[in-house]
Amino acid sequence: MKMNKSKWTLLVLIMLFMLPQAKGQQAGLGMFRPAWFEQPVLYLYGPVEYNKTSQDHTPVDSIVFQVEDGGGVNIISAPPYLVPEHLKLDYDVLWFRVIGITGGFLEVIVNSTNGQTAYIRKDQGSFLYWPEFLxxxxxxxxxxxxxxxxxxxxxxxxxxxxxxxxxxxxxxxxxxxxxxxxxxxxxxxxxxxxxxxxxxxxxxxxxxx
CATH class of the missing domain: 2.30.30 (SH3 type barrels.)
Structure with missing residues (x-):
């Protein structure tokens, strides 16, 4: 089920206010930032097989971005569980914590309150290992x-x-x-x-x- 922009934004703000970071969350490998200007749809995948290409996998969900005329960006469609590590789109900020690498995919935490993960394609954004990010x-x-x-x-x-x-x-x-x-x-x-x-x-x- 998708949520429209206003309902999704309100839900994320409430969840981030109540619990900004999951207790005991694993450190992982680094952080991932989607390249929404080049690829306005970020696809989310379930468990992937390392010996298959990204084209051999079917997305289970997606996040749809809308780039404004002035260069800003909004999320117009997203799954209801989406609570990324950092979200402040008025500053072009959206980061996911990366906890695994499998072939051409990264396993990222898509809900920072409960640790839920999904897979994304590495070529859909920028991945920084912790030393680079910090x-x-x-x-x-x-x-x-x-x-x-x-x-x-x-x-x-x-x-x-x-x-x-x-x-x-x-x-x-x-x-x-x-x-x-x-x-x-x-x-x-x-x-x-x-x-x-x-x-x-x-x-x-x-x-x-």
Whole structure:
């Protein structure tokens, strides 16, 4: 069943307000952004077979975008369960968390409140592994108990410098080099932040400063 634009938008806003991110959600591999200007319909697939091409699979659902004359975009049709990781279309923002790769498909979380997944074709947008994604967004923030360090080592000394924001500029294995910024976005110094361990991600992030 499809939902029209107004009902779908209201439902997503309510669900995101009540529970913006699923508890214990797996870290996955990175993030995917649809290329709606080039491909206004994003097809969703059920379980796929790795030894078959995308043309050999039939979509089970879809998300239909409408590009406005001024360049903005709206979703005019979508399945009722759709609650992506990030949605702010007035800023051209729509990201899905990727948890798997199979042939020409990505497995993405299509409902961030309950972890429901679907498959999408890789050629329908841009896929960024976590280090790429985290070094292109505005700010990151460590979870409690994950201090900044002077080197990318668990036993390195902690950084005690006060700051307002952290901006990731480079990645090395499980570590991010971050710039410490003041409230005016001036650089104070740099440090290293561990962004994940074997079980979970050790930070949160913001797409906007």
């Amino acid at each position: 070094t292109t967004i505005s700010t990151v923030e460590p979870v409690a108990g994950n201090p900044l360090r002077i080197k990318p080592l668990d036993h390195a000394s902690e950084v005690e410098t006060e700051f307002a924001f952290l901006h990731a500029v480079a990645a090395r294995d499980e570590w991010l080099m971050v710039e410490l910024l003041d409230s005016d976005l001036n650089k104070i110094s740099t440090a290293w932040l561990k962004w994940r361990n074997s079980e979970r991600m050790l930070l949160t992030w913001s797409l906007f400063m």
